[in-house]
Amino acid sequence: MVSDDSRQPPLRKDARRNRETLIGAAREIYAERGIDAPLDDIARRAGVGNATLYRHFPGRAELVEAVFRDALAAILRAAEEARTAPEAWTGLTTYLDHVFGLLAAERGTNDLLTTDIQGVPTLDALREGNRLTLDTLLRRAQRQGTVRADLTVEDLLFLLAALGRAVPAAPGTWRRYLALVLDGLRPAAARPLPVPPLDPEQFGAALRDLDTGPGKGAHPELPTSS
Incomplete structure (x- = not known):
């Protein structure tokens, strides 16, 4: 069954912005380099720290699902x-x-x-x-x-x-x-x-x-x- 994010509590505006920026950065890097690209590079392109990335996406699978x-x-x-x-x-x-x-x-x-x-x-x-x-x-x-x-x-x-x-x-x-x-x-x-x-x-x-x-x-x- 496809996951339903609607059951998750709404994010604060800044957290939502960080999440969307991470998804956009991941989409760009995956298109350029494939899904084996390091998560550190995605955080760097999004302009956030690794801790922020892992707070939103604990692992690669969660980020891939979102993208x-x-x-x-x-x-x-x-x-x-x-x-x-x-x-x-x-x-x-x-x-x-x-x-x-x-x-x-x-x-x-x-x-x-x-x-x-x-x-x-x-x-x-x-x-x-x-x-x-x-x-x-x-x-x-x-x-x-x-x-x-x-x-x-x-x-x-x-x-x-x-x-x-x-x-x-x-x-x-x-x-x-x-x-x-x-x-x-x-x-x-x-x-x-x-x-x-x-x-x-x-x-x-x-x-x-x-x-x-x-x-x-x-x-x-x-x-x-x-």
């Missing part, structure tokens, strides 16, 4: 909308186009969606919603005859995870490579696959070893993470 909550909630809404599309293929391609557009837009969002950071409530909700969305759309598309019948959700997640980790290396060309991946899902392109698919346990282990960017392993519940 990215709206963007992650937008992906959750896109996922819910995709699941209701009459044609599953259209829902799938529209949803992935939205997600990969965010991955290419800035480094911070890509880091967040393709690494294994824990304790971010909106991100946890997105991981669950993303897997549900992909599994639902995949099964429906197979029944509708628009996706090859031998594809599993682990196959799809692994392909998308690998592509998502590569987006920062060529942010202007992701549409080309996503189109190539999607074309390979179509029945017309299907040939017998040479080996069985990964089971869920093998899939999780494989994505933890997919270390081509900041952090160790992608998160398996995101299209670009494990």
Whole structure:
């Protein structure tokens, strides 16, 4: 469940200003350098002391939640909308186009969606919603005859995870490579696959070893993470 700050007592005006300044500084630094940037650098850019930062955000996860909550909630809404599309293929391609557009837009969002950071409530909700969305759309598309019948959700997640980790290396060309991946899902392109698919346990282990960017392993519940 997404956290609700409305239950928190209102902040004093100066404290609210410090919090907003910290969030703005973190957003800038994460976009420039990724979410592994030191918290000390964020406090310095915001013009406050470390004690002020930690008073508002006791750990990295709390700050990440505040910075990215709206963007992650937008992906959750896109996922819910995709699941209701009459044609599953259209829902799938529209949803992935939205997600990969965010991955290419800035480094911070890509880091967040393709690494294994824990304790971010909106991100946890997105991981669950993303897997549900992909599994639902995949099964429906197979029944509708628009996706090859031998594809599993682990196959799809692994392909998308690998592509998502590569987006920062060529942010202007992701549409080309996503189109190539999607074309390979179509029945017309299907040939017998040479080996069985990964089971869920093998899939999780494989994505933890997919270390081509900041952090160790992608998160398996995101299209670009494990």
